[in-house]
Amino acid sequence: MTFNNNIFLNKELFYQHHNKKYRKNRINDFLQIYNILKNHLVPQELAKINKKKMEEYINLHKKENQYLIKKILNNIQHVTFKNFIKNLSYQIEKFNNYLKDNNIKKYVFSIGVGNDFGASTTDFNIYKSNLWVFMLAYKFLKVKPYDICLNLNTSIRLYYPEIKDYLILDDCSYSGDQVVNNVLKVASTELMYFDDNNFLASSLTKKAIFQPVQQKKCNIHLVIPYISKVANNKINDLELTTAFNIIKYVSYIINPFKDILDYDLITKINSLYKKFYSYVDFGNLTPIFFEHKIADMISTIDLMLIKGQVLDNPEKKLVFVGACMYDKNNVEKHDLNPKIEGFIHNKIYCPNPPYIYFEKLLKEKLN
DSSP: OOGGGOTTTOGGGGGGGGOGGGHHHHHHHHHHHHHHHGGGOSOSSOOOBOHHHHHHHHHTSOHHHHHHHHHHHHTOEEEOHHHHHHHHHHHHHHHHHHHHHTTOOOOEEEOOOSSTTOOTTTTTTTTSHHHHHHHHHHTTOSSOOSEEESSHHHHHHHHTTTOOEEEEEOSEESSOHIIIIIIIIHHHGGGOOBOTTSOBTTOOSSOOSOOOOOOOOEEEEEEOSEEEHHHHHHHHHHHHTSSEEEEEEOSEEEOOHHHHSOHHHHHHHHHHHTTTOTTOOGGGSOOEEESSOOOOTTTSOHHHHTTOBOTTOTTOBOOOBGGGSOOTTOGGGGGGOTTSTTGGGSOOOSSOOGGGGHHHHHHHHHO
16 A cells, blocks of 8 residues: 555545545554554654753853742653653553443544644644554553544544544643644534524634533543643533533643742743743743653743743853754754744744654655
8 A cells, every 4th residue: 555545644535534434444544554653653852951051051041030040940840751651551541441331342533633624734633743642552542443533523423423432632732722622612513502592502603691501412532641720721611511521531730830930930031031922921831841842832931941042131042951952963953053034933843753754754665
């Protein structure tokens, strides 16, 4: 089989995602992808702090700001890949037990594409964290999914009410916007109905005086080992007015900076941070980063961790995370060059997570 014959890799086969008769094609094509990539799921490079350089970075700030910077860096949680896998496998075991205890034989895994057309730049989201986490979890799943669909909409449309359990995975949820707005909210429209007063239940587009609480019709299993308090609250609020019974499998709920640092410190850091990112409220950022990936500017402190920006001097930078240090002799480090125009506002992967290499690996094997 070639790259273009795989239902998940060729957009020309999009129509096959909306028909039950192609279920076995989807399973077989996933297994083809999995068997090629299963030995390429471990990160090639890990994000680790160089403590000596971090001290140098802190000391580059003005004396009156050094305590503040040290306070921020001392309150960010670093998650090793080993611990991430440990917590992922633990949450999958809880999902296994749920299936066993409730005698559930069938469920559908939804990759998590938030619409019916896939992501134009990523070939149906194959090269994103959701499928990568699923492949990491696959060996721990005692019951394999009955089908694998691009998104939750399609899963429900094809299988409800025959199947009432749907699985979604990711490594971490920061703002919660992606999983809530692009996945759960959109998919919940598949089960909307008019109540006795002719109100459209779970109206998602207008601010209503009230929203009818719907009868729960299916179970959405969210396996996300690390989740911010902000994202967790958004999911809880959404569940109240949808037909989804949302079951979360979470190891850690992470408080935002505003719940960790006092108001005066948040106010002071915001005044510095907004000189670079005027659209970011520092207090809402999530104080966590992983060995396999540091999240972007709206999720965590990429300005400090990836870009090494000295917050009270725009001319000074010092990167103290080894994987994020620019190396002119390494083509994969090109985006880390601080002299690139728009460097501060560019979305930069650091380190490159394994799924960045998936497309190249698949094309090499399947073409």
